[in-house]
Amino acid sequence: AQKITQTQPGMFVQEKEAVTLDCTYDTSDPSYGLFWYKQPSSGEMIFLIYQGSYDQQNATEGRYSLNFQKARKSANLVISASQLGDSAMYFCAKSYIGGGADGLTFGKGTHLIIQP
Amino acid sequence: DAGITQSPRHKVTETGTPVTLRCHQTENHRYMYWYRQDPGHGLRLIHYSYGVKDTDKGEVSDGYSVSRSKTEDFLLTLESATSSQTSVYFCAISDSRRSNEQFFGPGTRLTVL
Numbered sequence: 264a265q266k267i268t269q270t271q272p273g274m275f276v277q278e279k280e281a282v283t284l285d286c287t288y289d290t291s292d293p294s295y296g297l298f299w300y301k302q303p304s305s306g307e308m309i310f311l312i313y314q315g316s317y318d319q320q321n322a323t324e325g326r327y328s329l330n331f332q333k334a335r336k337s338a339n340l341v342i343s344a345s346q347l348g349d350s351a352m353y354f355c356a357k358s359y360i361g362g363g364a365d366g367l368t369f370g371k372g373t374h375l376i377i378q379p
Numbered sequence: 380d381a382g383i384t385q386s387p388r389h390k391v392t393e394t395g396t397p398v399t400l401r402c403h404q405t406e407n408h409r410y411m412y413w414y415r416q417d418p419g420h421g422l423r424l425i426h427y428s429y430g431v432k433d434t435d436k437g438e439v440s441d442g443y444s445v446s447r448s449k450t451e452d453f454l455l456t457l458e459s460a461t462s463s464q465t466s467v468y469f470c471a472i473s474d475s476r477r478s479n480e481q482f483f484g485p486g487t488r489l490t491v492l
Binding site: 298 | 414420481
């Protein structure tokens with residue numbers, strides 16, 4: 264079975280600091296995708312960023328970037344200049360192939376709290 | 380925001396009763412998914428659909444069935460609800476096998492007493 268590991272159940276970070284959320288995964292698939300989602304206390308799942316396994320460059324979306332190290336099977340999320348509104352649960356997820364058509368396997372999440 | 384609605388948003392039911400949750404999309408996306416979210420487990424895939432009447436099982440499909448008779452609707456049925464099925468249920472959609480994003484609905488909180 265696919266396994267996604269997020270080793271930080273909770274993190275406290277000062278506002279304006281950069282944050283790195285860890286994610287490692289298990290796979291023998293040649294092609295796959297990696298996703299990060301944010302879930303604020305209101306409960307909705309918000310897509311943040313995607314990395315394809317064959318993408319040559321690390322993905323970036325505004326303040327979010329993905330530190331993709333394929334050989335180490337890691338896909339850490341980096342949030343630059345954290346804001347109070349970044350406080351939320353963050354989930355790493357993996358698809359079986361490049362897209363998400365067969366569904367995603369999620370990690371257990373990291374609860375990030377940004378302190379003023 | 381992607382046009383995904385889930386109904387009901389909240390439901391309390393008793394053990395042994397049948398329950399059907401509905402996911403409705405207005406995006407005409409081909410792929411639809413049902414996940415459940417439990418504390419300490421993240422989200423886990425229950426069933427998914429890759430077209431009308433085409434469905435397949437996910438990681439935690441026991442005790443659940445699904446149906447998709449129209450592109451826009453994906454139903455999740457608990458034939459005989461158990462307390463272990465108390466959870467938050469999310470529907471998601473994506474538009475192709477190469478989609479790099481799944482859009483999630485607002486979730487349904489189900490409590491089985």
